[in-house]
Amino acid sequence: MRLLIVGTLKGQLTTATKMAMDKGASVTHADRIDTAMAVLRSGKGADLLMVDVAIDIRDLVLRLEAERIHVPIVACGTQNDARAAVAAIHAGAKEYIPLPPDPEMIAAVLAAVANDAREMVYRDDAMAHVVKLAQQIAPSDASVLITGESGTGKEVLARYVHARSNRARGSFISVNCAAIPEALLESELFGHEKGAFTGAVARRIGKFEEANGGTLLLDEISEMDVRLQAKLLRALQERIIDRVGGTRPVPVDIRVIATSNRNLAEVVRDGTFREDLLFRLNVVNLKIPPLRERPADVLELAQHFARLYAGANGVALRPLSADAKRQLTLRRTGCGSTRPSRRRSRMRRSPPQRLRARSSGGPWRTSSAT
Numbered sequence: 001m002r003l004l005i006v007g008t009l010k011g012q013l014t015t016a017t018k019m020a021m022d023k024g025a026s027v028t029h030a031d032r033i034d035t036a037m038a039v040l041r042s043g044k045g046a047d048l049l050m051v052d053v054a055i056d057i058r059d060l061v062l063r064l065e066a067e068r069i070h071v072p073i074v075a076c077g078t079q080n081d082a083r084a085a086v087a088a089i090h091a092g093a094k095e096y097i098p099l100p101p102d103p104e105m106i107a108a109v110l111a112a113v114a115n116d117a118r119e120m121v122y123r124d125d126a127m128a129h130v131v132k133l134a135q136q137i138a139p140s141d142a143s144v145l146i147t148g149e150s151g152t153g154k155e156v157l158a159r160y161v162h163a164r165s166n167r168a169r170g171s172f173i174s175v176n177c178a179a180i181p182e183a184l185l186e187s188e189l190f191g192h193e194k195g196a197f198t199g200a201v202a203r204r205i206g207k208f209e210e211a212n213g214g215t216l217l218l219d220e221i222s223e224m225d226v227r228l229q230a231k232l233l234r235a236l237q238e239r240i241i242d243r244v245g246g247t248r249p250v251p252v253d254i255r256v257i258a259t260s261n262r263n264l265a266e267v268v269r270d271g272t273f274r275e276d277l278l279f280r281l282n283v284v285n286l287k288i289p290p291l292r293e294r295p296a297d298v299l300e301l302a303q304h305f306a307r308l309y310a311g312a313n314g315v316a317l318r319p320l321s322a323d324a325k326r327q328l329t330l331r332r333t334g335c336g337s338t339r340p341s342r343r344r345s346r347m348r349r350s351p352p353q354r355l356r357a358r359s360s361g362g363p364w365r366t367s368s369a370t
């Protein structure tokens, strides 16, 4: 977890930094928006910005948007800054942390944002087989293609491979190729030099360089346009990239994991995906079966999510009732996704201060919502 603290946090900077580092975060500090932007462009990256309410958070949000840098913001201020807190949330901050910081609060915020805390849960033999293969290939630098229906846990498995690789101490950087407009994806991946195009106000390091020494996850790779596929192929073959508007190639040391919920052989036949790129990516194929084909995972996952969200919501863990278990196993037979239903689990990933939910202490029940 990479944390970037912006501002002085009313003199609590050292304490907050120490608390975050104790929780395993690597912490960088920027005194102003300009310096924060420079850090983010430089390829150091951040998974979370902790920003002093004295900073103009709206301006920061706009500048991040203008440069398409996606990173959640939590605002920090003293208890009496109620108006500043409200303004910060309106401006786009996800949470507000009162100062002086409380270790539990910092831990909860980091846990809510940290993706690396995601555990891989499985019990079914069908999944155990996939996980075993993942363990075997994790230490190599081979490219991996993870396929499976939406919500089957492709990203969870990608992180699992990274965490067991020799690159585990490096960054895990993920790019969703379907979520970023075609025209912008190139600079997102490969970075750009100042003035490369209108709006390129400064050099920006792309995800390939940000992932240097670590793993780059190219999510929904089938959605990448053919021209960019050619550039990606070169990056994979030669381990060098060209920044947009750059004049010299940049070497990169990365392992690539790609995911797709489509059958890529079919996409190749349709002519929208390069066969040579598929060949390059598909050195190892981890196929995640849909949940309906791994029934033994259903209760294991339900119990895992019950534990996870009880913790996140600060309520006591309630056991699944016999009826809930029966319903879950009946209902899940036609479903492929592992993703917990938001309505059913009332899932929240925010830290406790917003979530003082009352617990009646009884067992979890399934609702009629599906």
Ligand SMILES: Nc1ncnc2c1ncn2[C@@H]1O[C@H](COP(=O)(O)OP(=O)(O)OP(=O)(O)O)[C@@H](O)[C@H]1O
Binding pocket: 118, 119, 120, 121, 122, 148, 149, 150, 151, 152, 153, 154, 155, 156, 157, 261, 304, 338, 339, 340
């Ligand atoms: N085996 C698992 N153990 C624990 N959590 C899981 C597992 N599989 C999936 N999840 C949870 O389900 C959700 C979806 O998982 P993930 O994002 O990895 O799926 P995906 O296959 O990448 O989905 P999509 O195709 O929609 O991007 C996440 O909240 C994830 O934490």
Ligand SMILES: [Mg+2]
Binding pocket: 154, 155, 219, 259
């Ligand atoms: Mg995914």
